[in-house]
Amino acid sequence: MKYIIGILFVISSFTINAQIRSLGSGVGGFNQGINRLDTISNDEINVKLSGKTKFTDYKIISFKKDTSYIDTTLTIRKDYKFNFRRKDNFELLAFQNQGQTFNNLGYNFRNISQFPDIGFTGKQFNYMQIEDIDYYRVPTPTTVIMYRTGQEQGQVLDALFTFNLSKRFNLSFAYRGLRSxxxxxRSLSSSGNFRSTLTYSTPKDQYxxxxxxxxxxxVNQENGGLTTQALENFLTNDPNFEDRGRLDVNLTDSESNLEGIRVYADHNFKLFSSKDTTNTKxxxxxxxxxxxxxxxKEYRFGxxxxxxxxxxxxxxSSGGIDERVDYNLINNQGYLEFNSKYILGKFKVKANYTTxxxxYDTIHNGNILVNRSRLKGNAISLGADWNGRIKNFKVNASANLTPGSGYLAGNHFSGEAMYKKDSLFTVKGSLLLTSKAPRFNTLLFQSVYNDYNWDNNFTNIDTRNIGFSFNSKWGNASLDFTNIEDYVYFDSDNTPKQFDESITYLKVKVSxxxxxxxxxAFDNTLMYQNVSSGNAVFRxxxxxxxxTLYYTGEWFRGKPILVQIxxxxxxxxKYKANAFNPIVNEFTVQNDTEIGFPSVDVFFNARVKRTRIFFKxxxxxxxxxxxxxxxxxxxxxxxxxxIRFGLVWNWFI
Incomplete structure (x- = not known):
């Protein structure tokens, strides 16, 4: 695959990556960076610039080509997103150390990838997908830096630098390093996310x-949780173990590592165009x-x-282990796209060839007969995308069909309709229908340990989701109804199983x-969930x-500082939350323990010019x-x- 890695600007990007990693030797190892640059609506922007530039010139373009602007305000949403993922973790339950995995308090089935992934989902909460990467257009070089202290020792640093070589040519480089x-x-976390982007168009926008x-x-040290005696000492609040490092853990020398590299490029050539954008032609x-x-991707457990x-x-009977499994996906898509008045917008037809x-390169266990060491496949898929609009009403739809019987066979359809009434409210309905193979580590897995070897022939998982959202100045609400057939999960014996009944899942969220x-101000978010069938495996x-109850005010003469307390x-x-298994880095069903508890976090945040300071x-x-x-x-x-603190700092040169 050397010819793929060599395309675009990969060589230069890797050179910069290597230089950045060498500076941060404390970050170990080789994961929906700065995921969104804290973007909000135009009337909330607080970037004050001199000269001819305006805040609207500093553009952020999402994967779906939605445009927003760099934001330096301080809102309660910034407090929710001030974590190593740079996302709101409302539906996730964090482990004690930042950089570790999360347990799920809720699930989102509105966006599901077309093809199955490697698995090991416990390590992918911080893995940045294609859709998580933003592109930029800025009149002057722009930098954003986020810093936050870690647990006990360590920190997370997330830095972005983007600039335009011309109005049509932008480059960005970003790196997030974490060590805590x-x-x-044995709970050390260490990770690195390097991202680079390029956007370019010819003077007449033909290419x-x-x-x-x-x-x-x-990279994570895996301790397997507390031992039975240590768990008792923790529950009874034994004063001899207030130093948590004195509590015994189940594993003392285990480590897991997930590495990933991605190259993505979308380029097109305009065969003919019209300056008329009102569809008169x-x-x-x-x-x-x-x-x-x-x-x-490569997953290792040692x-x-x-x-x-x-x-x-x-x-x-003795010795150490270093078990590795790898995953490679190559997808080439050719497409034809055009605008037409007959379809009220844009239409794309596409064809994919995917391998x-x-x-595994070696057999890890000679005692257990596993028929295959690799799963391979290739497929051709056909599909179409449609983006239509009538005044304030928008419709987006996407369909892909992959015929056959291999690991890539299936279908994927998604659609959404949205109506926006000025700045008063937005109503959106969505539909997702998908059928695809389970993640690969549920199909094939090998280990020196006898109980962790399997070769399964599961059928495709069928998922159907209907969603509704209402956003307005009076409040926000969403409803999701999901039905899953042939759901694959890890059972209490730590092996994957396929559920032979339907799962029906309802989620309602209001804020x-x-x-x-x-x-x-008093900010509230409430989520109600119900699993009417399938709650034996889906909980x-x-x-x-x-x-959140908080105060916001400007302090001192001239109002140089905005505080948020x-x-x-x-x-x-309480519910029977899934247990975590470190060797497969997956959450497994368990029937013995219920968890559920209240907690209170106290914060003091401030903004001084373009710097936001967070203390929690x-x-x-x-x-x-x-x-x-x-x-x-x-x-x-x-x-x-x-106690932790940090800051987010913007520079506009």
């Missing part, structure tokens, strides 16, 4: 290209294009010595902020809530509890009270 020791033994290159790595802006998507007490019998290769006494808490109450009802005390309620009952997963305690 954690409060418990256009956008491309991205990412390299990502995630039958067909305009006819383009022929090509998309290349190359993705490679131990310096076997631990048969935790993982069971092994095919050898996939997953598996509203109340403002009072001029400087005070979520019934209620999840987040309530408040507290956030988080709570979810996590889980302050833990210091008042006589019994410690807060867990992220069975045997994995949630974090104790901890």
């Amino acid at each position: 020791l954690g409060q418990y033994r 256009r290209i956008r491309a991205q290159v990412t390299t990502q790595d995630f 039958n067909f305009t802006n006819l383009k022929v294009g090509h998309i290349l998507h190359y993705e490679s 131990q310096s010595s076997l631990d048969t007490d935790f993982f069971g019998d092994a095919s050898k 996939v290769n997953y598996g 509203k902020e109340f403002k009072f006494f001029k400087n005070f 979520v808490p019934e209620f999840v809530t987040r309530n 408040g507290g956030t109450f988080n709570f979810f009802t 005390i996590d889980n302050i309620t833990s210091s008042f509890l006589s019994t410690r009952n807060y867990f992220s997963a069975p045997n994995y305690p949630y974090r104790d009270m901890s």
